[in-house]
Structures are given as structure tokens and as C-alpha cells.
Amino acid sequence: MNYQLTNFTFLARTAPYGTNRCNLLMDIALASSVFEQKSNYVFMDDAIYQLLRNQNADHIQTKTFGKAIEALKLYGINNIYVLEKSLTERSVSLDELVLNPEIINQQQLQELVRNSQNVISL
Amino acid sequence: MKTLHTISKTPTSNLLTSCLEAIAEDDGVLFLEDGVYYIWKDIKDLIYTEQYECYALKEDLLARGIEITSRKGVNLVDYPAFVDLCEKYEKIINWF
Numbered sequence: 001m002n003y004q005l006t007n008f009t010f011l012a013r014t015a016p017y018g019t020n021r022c023n024l025l026m027d028i029a030l031a032s033s034v035f036e037q038k039s040n041y042v043f044m045d046d047a048i049y050q051l052l053r054n055q056n057a058d059h060i061q062t063k064t065f066g067k068a069i070e071a072l073k074l075y076g077i078n079n080i081y082v083l084e085k086s087l088t089e090r091s092v093s094l095d096e097l098v099l100n101p102e103i104i105n106q107q108q109l110q111e112l113v114r115n116s117q118n119v120i121s122l
Numbered sequence: 123m124k125t126l127h128t129i130s131k132t133p134t135s136n137l138l139t140s141c142l143e144a145i146a147e148d149d150g151v152l153f154l155e156d157g158v159y160y161i162w163k164d165i166k167d168l169i170y171t172e173q174y175e176c177y178a179l180k181e182d183l184l185a186r187g188i189e190i191t192s193r194k195g196v197n198l199v200d201y202p203a204f205v206d207l208c209e210k211y212e213k214i215i216n217w218f
Contacts, residue, residue: 017182049162052186059184091162
């Protein structure tokens, strides 16, 4: 696979709710898209959990991240990936996730990162 | 002293491993906040649930979209039951 040169690659690595890192990263991504930057958004490690269906954060009096994250597509960020290893480590399958991300392996991730002018990891 | 151990980070943290080093026979383990990902499916062998009383906070499971049916050996608790647990055990150790 040959990836085009992009301005930003966002690497989401943490679970939602425990910290606000996932919200921060999404905010940066949405802001970058307003300035018509071309971006990739990669979910790896515990960030896989950000994409689980059936989240309902009303139970802990906060906003449901699984819904908020769908704004990425509305803002034109369509290159959304999940790291295969992170999925298998957590016994999560693609049909349990929102956003319909594309599965990539380690080599493809390296390529995305190499071809990106800026990489932000949170 | 009968102790309740609380675990509040994802399995990536390896907190349970540390906890199991220090736990005593009649202690309990409560998974809450990001700790509830420990019982996402049967991601790890849940052998410790046979040895120790295990609990998970229902609200945190629901918030994160984790299915809460048929979780072998893990008792689901809500906030009032969490308070009861704090009374039942003589002390609490927070692993975070």
C-alpha cells in the first residue's frame, strides 16, 4: 500500500473516560481539519476501546465518546485506521467498532508515520 | 485485615499482576473506572475469580459499552453496593 504524504497523523493510544487525552487528541484533529490539513487518525493500544459500540456515558455523568468521535468523519477526516495487533490483543473484532475503520499492520503504521509531516500521539 | 483491592486502570497497566502479588486469601477485588476493561470478554483467563471475591462497577461497564451478561465469577455492583463493600472489608487498597 502506498500512502500519500499527509500533514498530520494522530495516534490515539488511551482508553476513553479514565483520562481526557482522547478528547484532547480529537480536538486537535478537528481544529486541524478546519484549516484543511490532510490527516490520518490511528487507534492503537487502549484506544481501541474508544470505538466500542453501545457506550452510554450517561451512567457516569459525562459525554459518550463513541458518539463524539463520529465527528471526525463530518470534519472530513476519512483516513481512519486501527492497528491489527491492538485488536487481537484485546479480542476485539471490527464489527464491534463504530466508524468502520481500516485495519493496518505494523508495517503500514510505520509507513503512515514516515509519510506524515507531523505526528501527534496522545 | 480483610481487604478490598480496587483496580482502576486498563490491563495495559498490569495492575492486577501487582495486586495478585500482595493479595490475601479472603480479600476481594473490585474493578472500576478503566479497570472494568479487565473483564471485557474473557480477555485473560479469569482464574483469580475462583480464588477471590471479584466485583465490577456496573455504571462503568455500561458507560464503556462492555456487555454485562454472563460474566463468570464476577459480581456486578452499583454505587450503593460499592458503599456496602467498603463496610464489609476492613480496609481498602487502591491500585492505580
